[in-house]
Amino acid sequence: MSAAELEGGDWIRGITVRQPWAACVLAGKTVENRPRPWSWRGWVLLHAGGKLERTVLRDSLVARTIRGRELHRGAVIGVARLTDCHRQDTGSELCSPWAQAGAHRLVLADVQELALPVPADGALGPWKPTQDLVDQVLLQLQHLGPPTP
Numbered sequence: 418m419s420a421a422e423l424e425g426g427d428w429i430r431g432i433t434v435r436q437p438w439a440a441c442v443l444a445g446k447t448v449e450n451r452p453r454p455w456s457w458r459g460w461v462l463l464h465a466g467g468k469l470e471r472t473v474l475r476d477s478l479v480a481r482t483i484r485g486r487e488l489h490r491g492a493v494i495g496v497a498r499l500t501d502c503h504r505q506d507t508g509s510e511l512c513s514p515w516a517q518a519g520a521h522r523l524v525l526a527d528v529q530e531l532a533l534p535v536p537a538d539g540a541l542g543p544w545k546p547t548q549d550l551v552d553q554v555l556l557q558l559q560h561l562g563p564p565t566p
Contacts (some may be wrong), residue, residue, distance in 0.1 A: 428563040431462040431546045432499075432523070433539030436488040437479055439465040441515070443495050443530045444482045448513045450520035455502045457543045460561070462554060463495040463528070464539035478514060492534035493546075493554055496561060497525040531557050 434442060434449060442449065442463055467490050473479050501524040503512075516522055535553045537546075555561060 427545075429460040429462060429496075429546060429551060430457050430499075430543040431464050431493070431537075431539055431550075432543060433464045433466045433541065435466045436469045436490055437474060437483045438470070439463060439494060440483045440486045440488055441479060442497065442525060442528060444486065445528075446482065446515045447525050447528075448515050449523040449525060450515070450517040451502075451523055452520065453542075454504065454521045455499070455523060455543055458499055458501075461497055461499050461525075461543070462493045462537075462546055462550070463497055464537060465489050465492055465494050465534070466539055467491045489534045491538075492536045493531065493550065494534045495528060495530040496554065496558060497528040500524050500526050529558060529561075533557065 432449065438446070438449070465488070469488060469490065474483075502521055503524070504519075504521045512522065531554065535550065537550050
């Protein structure tokens with residue numbers, strides 16, 4: 418596949434994560450819990466959704482992790498590489514303090530925060546970003562781009 422064929426976000430997807438979970442990912446949370454498995458592997462735009470889950474702000478792990486961070490919403494706030502998706506059966510030892518029993522874990526690596534959030538709409542499940550959105554993100558992360566053939 419040539420770089421020209423990868424235009425328009427074919428090499429990258431978006432993932433919408435509600436706050437404060439999105440801020441937790443930027444601060445080191447390496448798993449994102451989802452109800453269904455994802456087949457996509459590769460780079461994802463980290464989109465902070467428009468909703469804030471206020472009740473989890475009282476959780477000590479969350480509170481420590483997001484301390485001093487701004488909880489941007491409705492914007493791409495970083496990128497990460499999605500390396501795996503696995504399900505952990507209820508009753509087995511969790512793979513991470515962030516894991517939820519019975520959920521599918523998206524395993525994230527190489528997380529990079531944007532200096533300036535890029536306002537954008539997201540969607541449920543992996544979504545394909547517009548070329549304009551990808552271009553705006555790449556202005557801040559110039560080392561990132563489609564894989565070369």
